Amino acid sequence: MDTPQEGSARETGRAPSVSPPLVTSIIMILTGVVFLAQLLPSLDLVHRLSFVPALVLEQPWRVLSVALVHEQPSPFHLLANMIGLFFFGSFIERALGRWRFLTIYRWRFLTIYLLGTVGGSVMVLVLAKPFTVDWVTNNIGASGAVFAIVGVLLVPTQKLDRNITGVVLFVALNFGYGFLVAGVSWQAHLGGLIAGFVLGCGALLVPKKQSTLVFVLTAVGLLLAMLVAGAWRINDAW
Numbered sequence: 001m002d003t004p005q006e007g008s009a010r011e012t013g014r015a016p017s018v019s020p021p022l023v024t025s026i027i028m029i030l031t032g033v034v035f036l037a038q039l040l041p042s043l044d045l046v047h048r049l050s051f052v053p054a055l056v057l058e059q060p061w062r063v064l065s066v067a068l069v070h071e072q073p074s075p076f077h078l079l080a081n082m083i084g085l086f087f088f089g090s091f092i093e094r095a096l097g098r099w100r101f102l103t104i105y106r107w108r109f110l111t112i113y114l115l116g117t118v119g120g121s122v123m124v125l126v127l128a129k130p131f132t133v134d135w136v137t138n139n140i141g142a143s144g145a146v147f148a149i150v151g152v153l154l155v156p157t158q159k160l161d162r163n164i165t166g167v168v169l170f171v172a173l174n175f176g177y178g179f180l181v182a183g184v185s186w187q188a189h190l191g192g193l194i195a196g197f198v199l200g201c202g203a204l205l206v207p208k209k210q211s212t213l214v215f216v217l218t219a220v221g222l223l224l225a226m227l228v229a230g231a232w233r234i235n236d237a238w
Contacts, residue, residue, distance in 0.1 A: 021089075021109075024090050031142060035070055038070075039073075049062065051066035051139040051140075052138055053134070067142040071140060095160055114145070115222060115223065117144050120187070120191040139188060143189055144188040145192060195222060
């Protein structure tokens with residue numbers, strides 16, 4: 001990352017404040033509110049918002065709403081995802097805004113978060129065997145979205161001032177944990193990671209003048225690819 005001799009905290013790579021940027025803050029607050037709402041049994045939010053492969057045609061919004069619900073009553077699952085979002089999300093949101101117009105960087109970050117969520121859900125769907133336990137399992141959490149942000153950090157570019165070794169180690173440890181511990185959806189992690197990496201390449205590996213168009217085309221192409229993959233699995237199941 002270029003470090004000018006004079007400039008704002010954002011330009012030198014130092015955090016301008018302890019608070020996360022706007023989109024990261026909104027996502028964290030919304031997710032926290034939903035977690036508190038989960039405490040009301042009458043709402044039954046886990047069963048209403050979780051992603052279930054068998055329900056993808058009937059209730060397609062679940063591919064996104066899955067990121068809002070977390071395991072209860074322990075807050076550990078929520079805290080793990082929100083801590084990851086706080087650090088990785090704040091870094092990426094500021095990094096995109098540091099060298100791009102402030103009027104457009106926020107929707108790019110939001111696109112990465114949302115398509116990362118979809119990517120995690122689609123990977124769960126594609127790898128779930130129809131009419132097995134996986135086909136009717138409630139998948140919850142924002143892990144796919146958080147791993148999409150991590151996927152951006154894996155993009156081979158000097159525009160991001162990060163410790164790539166630390167990022168790779170984080171990914172390896174989390175995937176190892178997901179394979180060894182029951183109940184952790186490594187499929188969602190993988191789907192989010194791939195989606196984030198692809199979008200990150202579209203945002204960071206092109207000249208600034210073409211970056212908006214390339215990012216939009218990358219996002220549309222990725223979404224179409226996920227729709228095709230999901231349609232293939234559903235058609236195979238029925």
